[in-house]
Amino acid sequence: MFKLKPISLYIHIPWCLRKCGYCDFHSYVSKEIIPEKKYIEHLLKDFEKDLYLINNREINTIFIGGGTPSLLTANSIKKLLNGIKKRYMVSNNAEITIEANPKTLEYQRFIHYKNSGINRFSLGVQTFNSNLLKKIERTYDSKEVINAIIESKKISDNLNLDLMYGLPGQLLEDALSDLQFAIKYNPSHISWYQLTIEPNTIFYAKKIKLPDEETIFNMLIKGNKLLKKSGYKKYEISSYSKLNYQCQHNLNYWEFGDYIGIGCGAHGKITQKNGKIIRTIKNKNINDFLTGNYLNSIQVVSEKDKIFEYFMNIFRLYQPILKKHFREKTNIDESLIKKNIQIAIREGFLINQLDYWYTTKKGKNFLNLLLEIFLK
Incomplete structure (x- = not known):
């Protein structure tokens, strides 16, 4: 579980x-x-x-x-x-x-x-x-x-x-x-x-x-x-x-944790016991919201989106990225992103260690280019 x-x-x-x-x-x-x-x-x-x-x-x-x-x-x-x-x-x-x-x-x-x-x-x-x-x-x-x-x-x-x-x-x-x-x-x-x-x-x-x-x-x-x-x-x-x-x-947010979002236009991200991540978006129309029509959409986040969203948030932080943390937050083994990691290392954006990855100064300065690697 x-x-x-x-x-x-x-x-x-x-x-x-x-x-x-x-x-x-x-x-x-x-x-x-x-x-x-x-x-x-x-x-x-x-x-x-x-x-x-x-x-x-x-x-x-x-x-x-x-x-x-x-x-x-x-x-x-x-x-x-x-x-x-x-x-x-x-x-x-x-x-x-x-x-x-x-x-x-x-x-x-x-x-x-x-x-x-x-x-x-x-x-x-x-x-x-x-x-x-x-x-x-x-x-x-x-x-x-x-x-x-x-x-x-x-x-x-x-x-x-x-x-x-x-x-x-x-x-x-x-x-x-x-x-x-x-x-x-x-x-x-x-x-x-x-x-x-x-x-x-x-x-x-x-x-x-x-x-x-x-x-x-x-x-x-x-x-x-x-x-x-x-x-x-x-x-x-x-x-x-x-x-x-x-x-x-x-x-x-930046550690890809879970949160409920309530109110007009709010977003939520909630991990379930089976590892699936649910995204909720609330109704943006205030008149509809005030009649009890709260939910605009609810969906399960795909594995591809989970990977990208995880790194989009975690790369913002100035701290090592534990491989264990990636597994815990996404329920995905890091072997699935092996090629992406190798490209990021080759480009000088990431440093690979036994238990963690670390974003280089170049990686922080060119964060959008680093993230593009995890869109593939």
Whole structure:
């Protein structure tokens, strides 16, 4: 029988005050009062319908993402988390994260969120530069960002700041200044990632120009050095943390762990006792979701897709890839990917050891080329 480990829970809140031009996440602009009471009721019903897939595994991380989850009142968050815990086993020391906007009204709710069980906050800062915030269509200014960080630090030591580099009109010194500001406030975790323009976004339609590749590369190299010097360890392509503050929920994704996804447009991945992996996708249409039509699709992941998805996630991490771990997570023997591994080694992307593989610096720098090998 396939050995099953604890599972994570992702909860999607689909509303935003404004759709940012670069955003390709599933969300709705809130032009009127959010039907949060009704949505929470349906989230819990959606959760109940997925329980048969879990096979009595404890939930050890919960992530409330969006959209902008901090638009919800503290009472709604409390009802949601209490409802989850009444219906299923949640670890006493579970990591429970909420994504939040640095808007004044929203960060004033943080103390109430903590009282509801939230123990990790993730602030979508993006930049401390007010002019750049306008360019990327955020709804707050640098003063609100700083106030939100100060208030969050009073409430919790477990604070992540989301920052982006390669913004329209951003200079190298701007990107480094953002990091210096973030480091000054000593968050436990910094997510620092490059802005990319996806095809189904407003910025793509407008053909928004980003800094040249050389400037972006310099931002990455010098930013990495600054973060390392300041005590932040890079454990994933865009994630840096103080000791023992890695995001456990995201680590579960990158280690090809299992998670339930509830809410409008949410995705789930759940391994069964026979080793099969089930993928669930929830209905993106909010009106349909609020009538009880939760599930859009459910399917068994093929062996080919399992292999690719495993490496697509695990290659993001800065750690050895245990061959035993590959077998445990995919229920596939590594002999099936022997030729792919040999090609990756020959290209200088991987190093092969007795019990593990290790991604080289070249492999990290040309990750897309490395992944293409596992598509074959």
